[in-house]
Amino acid sequence: MKKPIIIHPYLLALYPILFLYSYNIHLLYPIVVVRPLLVTLLITLLLWALVNLAVKNIAKSAALVSVFLLLFFSYKHYLLTLIGIFHKGFLTRDEFLFPIWLVMCSLIMFLIFKIKGDAKNLTLCLNITAITLISFPAFSITSYEMTKRYPFNHRSELIKSFTNNEENNITASTKLGNKTPDIYYIIFDRYANSNILKEYFNYDNSDFINFLRTKGFYVATDSRANYPRTYLSVASSLNLDYLDLIKEKVGIHSNDETVVYDLLKDYKVWHFLKARGYQFIHLGGRWQPTKINSFANMNFNSFKIDDFTAKLLKNTLLLRIMDRYMDESQRDHILYQFNQLQELPKIKGPKFVFAHVLLPHEPFIFGPNGENAKQGKYKKLSMQEKYLNQLTFANKKIKTLADTLIAKSDTPPILLFQSDEGPYIHKDFKGDRGPQIYDWKGLSKDALRVHIMILNSYYLPGVDKSILYNSITPVNTFRVVFNSYFGTNYKLLKDESYIFEDSAHPYTFLNVTDVVK
Numbered sequence: 001m002k003k004p005i006i007i008h009p010y011l012l013a014l015y016p017i018l019f020l021y022s023y024n025i026h027l028l029y030p031i032v033v034v035r036p037l038l039v040t041l042l043i044t045l046l047l048w049a050l051v052n053l054a055v056k057n058i059a060k061s062a063a064l065v066s067v068f069l070l071l072f073f074s075y076k077h078y079l080l081t082l083i084g085i086f087h088k089g090f091l092t093r094d095e096f097l098f099p100i101w102l103v104m105c106s107l108i109m110f111l112i113f114k115i116k117g118d119a120k121n122l123t124l125c126l127n128i129t130a131i132t133l134i135s136f137p138a139f140s141i142t143s144y145e146m147t148k149r150y151p152f153n154h155r156s157e158l159i160k161s162f163t164n165n166e167e168n169n170i171t172a173s174t175k176l177g178n179k180t181p182d183i184y185y186i187i188f189d190r191y192a193n194s195n196i197l198k199e200y201f202n203y204d205n206s207d208f209i210n211f212l213r214t215k216g217f218y219v220a221t222d223s224r225a226n227y228p229r230t231y232l233s234v235a236s237s238l239n240l241d242y243l244d245l246i247k248e249k250v251g252i253h254s255n256d257e258t259v260v261y262d263l264l265k266d267y268k269v270w271h272f273l274k275a276r277g278y279q280f281i282h283l284g285g286r287w288q289p290t291k292i293n294s295f296a297n298m299n300f301n302s303f304k305i306d307d308f309t310a311k312l313l314k315n316t317l318l319l320r321i322m323d324r325y326m327d328e329s330q331r332d333h334i335l336y337q338f339n340q341l342q343e344l345p346k347i348k349g350p351k352f353v354f355a356h357v358l359l360p361h362e363p364f365i366f367g368p369n370g371e372n373a374k375q376g377k378y379k380k381l382s383m384q385e386k387y388l389n390q391l392t393f394a395n396k397k398i399k400t401l402a403d404t405l406i407a408k409s410d411t412p413p414i415l416l417f418q419s420d421e422g423p424y425i426h427k428d429f430k431g432d433r434g435p436q437i438y439d440w441k442g443l444s445k446d447a448l449r450v451h452i453m454i455l456n457s458y459y460l461p462g463v464d465k466s467i468l469y470n471s472i473t474p475v476n477t478f479r480v481v482f483n484s485y486f487g488t489n490y491k492l493l494k495d496e497s498y499i500f501e502d503s504a505h506p507y508t509f510l511n512v513t514d515v516v517k
Contacts, residue, residue, distance in 0.1 A: 015134045016315065060112060150249070158249055161245055179411040182409060186357060189360075189421070201388060203388050212417075220456040222517075224516055234264060237478065238268065247509060281344065290356040300337070305329075364386035402415065418457070421454065426444075428446075445515055445516070480492070496511055
């Protein structure tokens with residue numbers, strides 16, 4: 001028999017990446033897998049070459065590399081399996097499980113090394129195994145792209161339907177003459193409504209709310225999110241409209257969230273303001289859809305690694321290292337965002353600033369005074385206590401930010417401080433991935449209120465606050481701003497709140513306004 005071609009190292013290098021992508025395909029653009037695939041293939045090739053120098057047998061060296069790749073990329077699954085067996089006892093601690101993994105890895109490699117001859121049968125077996133494994137995510141990806149992904153060549157028309165309507169072409173001067181105000185739209189992710197904090201968390205947030213009012217903010221105390229997830233909520237507010245058109249075009253049976261991601265990048269607000277001489281400045285976070293905006297004049301982001309690559313590495317032997325690295329990166333980046341925001345008044349000319357700040361959003365990494373909440377006494381606190389500590393820290397940073405932006409701006413700025421959704425801290429939600437695994441229709445009224453009620457505050461200098469009202473929602477934010485400062489005549493929309501059935505049907509919008517009021 002002819003020697004079989006050795007392909008298994010490359011296929012097994014690709015498998016974990018394609019598997020992770022296929023599992024999360026509805027959340028991701030295809031482009032996110034390109035760099036991890038290329039880097040992993042290159043590392044595999046170099047590793048194979050190095051092992052072959054030592055072993056001097058190409059088939060055995062390939063087998064050693066393949067086994068290592070399998071064990072390396074499946075380390076988290078190995079941990080979860082043993083934790084399930086031993087039920088989180090002493091035997092599931094890292095200092096016990098890692099040596100077992102190391103012994104198992106070494107034993108398998110020793111057996112491979114001891115195989116006599118050219119290891120033809122081993123190569124054939126590994127090739128078949130690799131082809132079988134990779135066929136599952138390959139089929140899943142192909143099927144999704146052909147049947148459920150909204151076609152990319154249709155997306156530009158969908159965006160235009162939101163950004164290019166007759167209202168967008170109104171020519172008007174600002175009511176402040178040549179003193180055009182900077183506009184800061186800052187999303188503080190999962191910041192709970194003050195009434196909710198008092199009712200469900202026994203937390204008095206009146207000091208922070210009173211601070212905002214003293215500075216001149218209007219705080220809409222009964223405000224609600226228009227949608228229960230960031231990508232829907234922020235896309236709606238940045239495009240001044242509800243997303244019914246998405247439901248009509250994409251269909252209720254698609255779960256392709258990337259369609260809405262497009263509206264987080266190319267949206268109506270920046271088109272409107274650019275036409276009136278504004279620069280567009282974007283401060284994203286670690287979440288891929290708002291990490292970088294290619295339409296912005298300036299992007300500020302300190303993250304060196306994207307979310308997909310981080311999740312991939314968290315499944316590997318580097319799990320604990322990545323956990324620490326991402327937590328520290330998140331801490332550094334949030335502080336970086338606040339520092340950068342406070343420096344932006346130095347940039348001359350009118351500017352629109354969009355910032356997505358993952359605070360008080362998980363992970364809970366800040367104590368009330370900015371301490372590292374992954375250490376010491378903070379580690380043993382309940383989820384609610386950790387959330388409230390992080391919210392307390394957020395309040396301090398927001399106060400300083402508001403003071404700085406108002407004091408340093410030559411023209412009083414427009415400040416819009418909002419949350420996109422509330423926290424997932426209620427007995428109906430279990431864990432951070434609540435929105436991915438729960439039937440939203442089955443949630444209790446209390447759980448919906450905790451999550452849908454939000455922070456919503458407006459600093460609108462020179463404008464009569466009577467145009468605002470306690471139940472205003474984010475979909476009307478820029479309708480009010482543009483009418484007040486640019487002479488437009490946008491009609492205010494009815495303030496509605498929607499949920500959807502589940503993560504498989506994100507466009508089956510269900511009105512829950514009366515439930516959460």
